[in-house]
Amino acid sequence: DTEVTQTPKHLVMGMTNKKSLKCEQHMGHRAMYWYKQKAKKPPELMFVYSYEKLSINESVPSRFSPECPNSSLLNLHLHALQPEDSALYLCASSLTGTSGGMEETQYFGPGTRLLVL
Amino acid sequence: AQSVAQPEDQVNVAEGNPLTVKCTYSVSGNPYLFWYVQYPNRGLQFLLKYITGDNLVKGSYGFEAEFNKSQTSFHLKKPSALVSDSALYFCAVRDGNTNAGKSTFGDGTTLTVKP
Numbered sequence: 172d173t174e175v176t177q178t179p180k181h182l183v184m185g186m187t188n189k190k191s192l193k194c195e196q197h198m199g200h201r202a203m204y205w206y207k208q209k210a211k212k213p214p215e216l217m218f219v220y221s222y223e224k225l226s227i228n229e230s231v232p233s234r235f236s237p238e239c240p241n242s243s244l245l246n247l248h249l250h251a252l253q254p255e256d257s258a259l260y261l262c263a264s265s266l267t268g269t270s271g272g273m274e275e276t277q278y279f280g281p282g283t284r285l286l287v288l
Numbered sequence: 289a290q291s292v293a294q295p296e297d298q299v300n301v302a303e304g305n306p307l308t309v310k311c312t313y314s315v316s317g318n319p320y321l322f323w324y325v326q327y328p329n330r331g332l333q334f335l336l337k338y339i340t341g342d343n344l345v346k347g348s349y350g351f352e353a354e355f356n357k358s359q360t361s362f363h364l365k366k367p368s369a370l371v372s373d374s375a376l377y378f379c380a381v382r383d384g385n386t387n388a389g390k391s392t393f394g395d396g397t398t399l400t401v402k403p
Contacts, residue, residue: 175331213378213393214332227390261331274320274339277391279331 174198175280177262183286186252192283194245194262203245204277205237206261214261220245221267252287259284290315290383294394301369301401309364309377309397317384321362322391323353326376338362349373369401 175196184190194203202221206214219227220239234256236248245262259282265275291314301307313319320339324332336347338355346352353364362379379394 177331211376211396211398213396216390219390263332274337276322276334276337277332278334279324281331282329284329 177280200264311379
Protein backbone atom coordinates (compact mmCIF):
# COMPACT_ATOMS: atom_id res chain seq x y z
CA ASP A 172 0.00 0.00 0.00
CA THR A 173 1.68 3.19 -1.20
CA GLU A 174 -1.20 5.45 -0.33
CA VAL A 175 -1.22 8.65 1.65
CA THR A 176 -4.71 9.84 2.50
CA GLN A 177 -5.77 13.36 3.36
CA THR A 178 -9.00 14.73 4.77
CA PRO A 179 -10.93 16.77 4.01
CA LYS A 180 -10.56 17.09 0.25
CA HIS A 181 -11.92 20.62 0.30
CA LEU A 182 -12.19 23.14 3.11
CA VAL A 183 -13.67 26.62 3.21
CA MET A 184 -13.04 28.65 6.33
CA GLY A 185 -13.34 32.18 7.58
CA MET A 186 -10.43 34.13 8.97
CA THR A 187 -11.60 33.60 12.54
CA ASN A 188 -12.20 29.86 12.26
CA LYS A 189 -10.12 27.03 13.66
CA LYS A 190 -9.84 23.93 11.54
CA SER A 191 -7.52 20.96 11.10
CA LEU A 192 -6.16 19.04 8.15
CA LYS A 193 -5.42 15.36 8.58
CA CYS A 194 -2.98 13.04 6.86
CA GLU A 195 -2.52 9.31 7.31
CA GLN A 196 -0.18 6.67 5.91
CA HIS A 197 0.23 2.97 6.68
CA MET A 198 3.46 2.30 4.84
CA GLY A 199 5.53 2.24 8.01
CA HIS A 200 7.17 5.51 7.06
CA ARG A 201 8.73 7.53 9.86
CA ALA A 202 8.97 10.87 8.05
CA MET A 203 6.00 13.05 7.17
CA TYR A 204 5.84 16.40 5.44
CA TRP A 205 3.49 19.30 4.88
CA TYR A 206 3.71 21.31 1.68
CA LYS A 207 1.76 24.30 0.44
CA GLN A 208 1.12 24.60 -3.29
CA LYS A 209 -0.35 27.50 -5.18
CA ALA A 210 -1.90 26.92 -8.60
CA LYS A 211 0.63 25.99 -11.30
CA LYS A 212 3.50 26.49 -8.83
CA PRO A 213 5.88 24.01 -7.20
CA PRO A 214 5.17 22.70 -3.71
CA GLU A 215 6.73 24.74 -0.90
CA LEU A 216 7.95 22.81 2.10
CA MET A 217 6.39 23.86 5.40
CA PHE A 218 7.25 21.22 8.00
CA VAL A 219 9.04 17.90 8.29
CA TYR A 220 8.57 15.35 11.06
CA SER A 221 11.06 12.56 11.46
CA TYR A 222 10.31 9.87 14.05
CA GLU A 223 7.46 11.99 15.38
CA LYS A 224 9.75 14.93 16.10
CA LEU A 225 9.62 18.20 14.23
CA SER A 226 12.88 18.37 12.29
CA ILE A 227 12.23 21.21 9.87
CA ASN A 228 10.05 24.31 10.17
CA GLU A 229 10.50 26.54 7.15
CA SER A 230 9.71 29.71 9.10
CA VAL A 231 6.00 29.09 8.74
CA PRO A 232 3.68 31.60 10.49
CA SER A 233 2.34 30.45 13.84
CA ARG A 234 -1.22 30.40 12.52
CA PHE A 235 -0.17 27.01 11.11
CA SER A 236 0.51 24.47 13.84
CA PRO A 237 1.63 20.94 12.94
CA GLU A 238 1.15 17.90 15.12
CA CYS A 239 2.34 14.33 14.75
CA PRO A 240 0.39 12.19 17.27
CA ASN A 241 2.01 8.97 16.06
CA SER A 242 4.06 7.63 13.19
CA SER A 243 1.01 7.17 10.94
CA LEU A 244 -0.77 10.48 11.50
CA LEU A 245 0.03 14.07 10.76
CA ASN A 246 -2.23 17.02 11.47
CA LEU A 247 -2.06 20.66 10.50
CA HIS A 248 -4.04 22.95 12.79
CA LEU A 249 -5.20 26.19 11.24
CA HIS A 250 -6.21 29.34 13.10
CA ALA A 251 -6.75 32.94 12.04
CA LEU A 252 -5.69 32.31 8.46
CA GLN A 253 -5.49 34.96 5.79
CA PRO A 254 -6.96 34.81 2.28
CA GLU A 255 -3.45 34.45 0.87
CA ASP A 256 -3.20 31.13 2.70
CA SER A 257 -5.70 29.68 0.24
CA ALA A 258 -3.86 26.87 -1.55
CA LEU A 259 -3.57 23.12 -1.99
CA TYR A 260 -1.99 21.58 1.10
CA LEU A 261 -0.10 18.42 0.39
CA CYS A 262 1.05 15.80 2.81
CA ALA A 263 3.86 13.41 1.98
CA SER A 264 5.75 10.61 3.69
CA SER A 265 9.07 8.84 3.25
CA LEU A 266 10.92 6.04 4.97
CA THR A 267 12.94 7.93 7.57
CA GLY A 268 13.58 11.51 6.52
CA THR A 269 16.96 11.40 8.19
CA SER A 270 20.29 12.55 6.81
CA GLY A 271 20.99 9.02 5.66
CA GLY A 272 17.83 8.94 3.60
CA MET A 273 18.74 11.26 0.77
CA GLU A 274 17.57 8.72 -1.76
CA GLU A 275 14.14 8.29 -0.22
CA THR A 276 11.11 8.77 -2.39
CA GLN A 277 8.40 10.97 -1.00
CA TYR A 278 4.85 9.70 -1.50
CA PHE A 279 2.26 12.41 -1.74
CA GLY A 280 -1.38 12.47 -0.79
CA PRO A 281 -4.03 14.04 -3.04
CA GLY A 282 -4.10 17.23 -1.02
CA THR A 283 -6.65 19.41 0.73
CA ARG A 284 -7.80 22.41 -1.24
CA LEU A 285 -8.24 25.25 1.24
CA LEU A 286 -10.14 28.45 0.62
CA VAL A 287 -9.94 31.20 3.22
CA LEU A 288 -12.65 33.84 2.97
CA ALA B 289 22.55 25.93 -1.80
CA GLN B 290 20.57 23.70 -4.10
CA SER B 291 18.49 24.83 -7.05
CA VAL B 292 16.74 23.37 -10.04
CA ALA B 293 15.55 24.96 -13.25
CA GLN B 294 12.96 23.82 -15.74
CA PRO B 295 13.53 26.21 -18.63
CA GLU B 296 10.27 25.50 -20.43
CA ASP B 297 6.91 26.45 -18.93
CA GLN B 298 5.10 24.53 -21.65
CA VAL B 299 5.95 21.64 -23.94
CA ASN B 300 3.64 20.59 -26.75
CA VAL B 301 4.03 17.33 -28.65
CA ALA B 302 1.90 15.22 -30.94
CA GLU B 303 0.76 11.81 -29.77
CA GLY B 304 3.21 9.13 -30.80
CA ASN B 305 6.15 11.53 -31.00
CA PRO B 306 9.02 11.47 -28.54
CA LEU B 307 8.93 13.97 -25.70
CA THR B 308 11.59 15.67 -23.62
CA VAL B 309 11.05 17.78 -20.53
CA LYS B 310 14.22 19.59 -19.49
CA CYS B 311 15.73 19.99 -16.04
CA THR B 312 19.05 21.41 -14.89
CA TYR B 313 20.29 21.57 -11.34
CA SER B 314 22.89 23.12 -9.07
CA VAL B 315 24.19 21.52 -5.88
CA SER B 316 27.37 21.64 -3.83
CA GLY B 317 27.46 17.94 -3.05
CA ASN B 318 26.20 14.86 -4.83
CA PRO B 319 22.81 15.38 -6.50
CA TYR B 320 19.79 13.26 -5.78
CA LEU B 321 17.31 13.90 -8.59
CA PHE B 322 13.61 13.13 -8.86
CA TRP B 323 10.80 13.56 -11.35
CA TYR B 324 7.16 13.86 -10.31
CA VAL B 325 3.97 14.27 -12.31
CA GLN B 326 0.85 16.07 -11.15
CA TYR B 327 -2.55 15.69 -12.74
CA PRO B 328 -5.19 18.40 -12.17
CA ASN B 329 -6.43 18.59 -8.57
CA ARG B 330 -4.18 15.72 -7.53
CA GLY B 331 -1.04 15.26 -5.49
CA LEU B 332 2.38 14.57 -6.97
CA GLN B 333 3.13 11.09 -8.27
CA PHE B 334 6.68 9.79 -8.27
CA LEU B 335 8.04 8.85 -11.71
CA LEU B 336 11.73 8.08 -11.24
CA LYS B 337 14.90 9.08 -9.46
CA TYR B 338 18.64 9.15 -9.90
CA ILE B 339 20.76 8.33 -6.88
CA THR B 340 23.91 6.73 -8.25
CA GLY B 341 25.02 4.24 -10.87
CA ASP B 342 23.68 4.01 -14.42
CA ASN B 343 23.07 7.44 -15.90
CA LEU B 344 19.93 6.26 -17.68
CA VAL B 345 17.09 5.76 -15.25
CA LYS B 346 13.86 4.05 -16.20
CA GLY B 347 10.66 4.82 -14.35
CA SER B 348 6.91 4.50 -14.36
CA TYR B 349 4.63 4.71 -17.42
CA GLY B 350 7.49 4.33 -19.91
CA PHE B 351 9.36 7.43 -18.80
CA GLU B 352 13.11 7.58 -18.50
CA ALA B 353 15.64 10.25 -17.64
CA GLU B 354 19.32 10.69 -18.32
CA PHE B 355 21.67 12.08 -15.72
CA ASN B 356 24.42 14.19 -17.28
CA LYS B 357 26.93 15.35 -14.70
CA SER B 358 28.95 17.58 -17.02
CA GLN B 359 25.85 19.44 -18.16
CA THR B 360 24.19 19.24 -14.72
CA SER B 361 21.02 18.04 -16.40
CA PHE B 362 18.39 15.40 -15.77
CA HIS B 363 16.00 15.56 -18.71
CA LEU B 364 12.84 13.46 -18.71
CA LYS B 365 12.08 11.53 -21.89
CA LYS B 366 9.56 9.18 -23.38
CA PRO B 367 9.89 7.56 -26.82
CA SER B 368 6.20 7.80 -27.73
CA ALA B 369 3.90 10.29 -26.03
CA LEU B 370 0.31 9.55 -25.07
CA VAL B 371 -2.53 12.04 -24.68
CA SER B 372 -2.84 10.77 -21.10
CA ASP B 373 0.71 12.00 -20.41
CA SER B 374 -0.62 15.56 -20.47
CA ALA B 375 0.07 16.93 -17.00
CA LEU B 376 2.36 19.15 -14.94
CA TYR B 377 5.86 17.77 -14.43
CA PHE B 378 8.23 18.72 -11.62
CA CYS B 379 11.92 18.03 -11.32
CA ALA B 380 13.33 18.03 -7.79
CA VAL B 381 16.81 17.89 -6.32
CA ARG B 382 18.35 17.18 -2.95
CA ASP B 383 21.91 18.18 -2.20
CA GLY B 384 24.06 15.50 -0.58
CA ASN B 385 25.55 18.20 1.63
CA THR B 386 22.27 19.32 3.17
CA ASN B 387 19.38 18.00 5.22
CA ALA B 388 17.72 14.96 3.67
CA GLY B 389 14.24 16.29 4.25
CA LYS B 390 14.54 19.27 1.96
CA SER B 391 13.82 18.87 -1.71
CA THR B 392 13.92 21.84 -4.05
CA PHE B 393 11.39 21.69 -6.85
CA GLY B 394 11.56 23.32 -10.24
CA ASP B 395 8.76 25.63 -11.32
CA GLY B 396 7.16 22.87 -13.34
CA THR B 397 6.58 22.20 -17.02
CA THR B 398 3.11 21.70 -18.45
CA LEU B 399 3.16 18.95 -21.02
CA THR B 400 0.37 18.88 -23.58
CA VAL B 401 0.11 15.91 -25.90
CA LYS B 402 -2.26 16.47 -28.80
CA PRO B 403 -4.00 13.64 -30.66
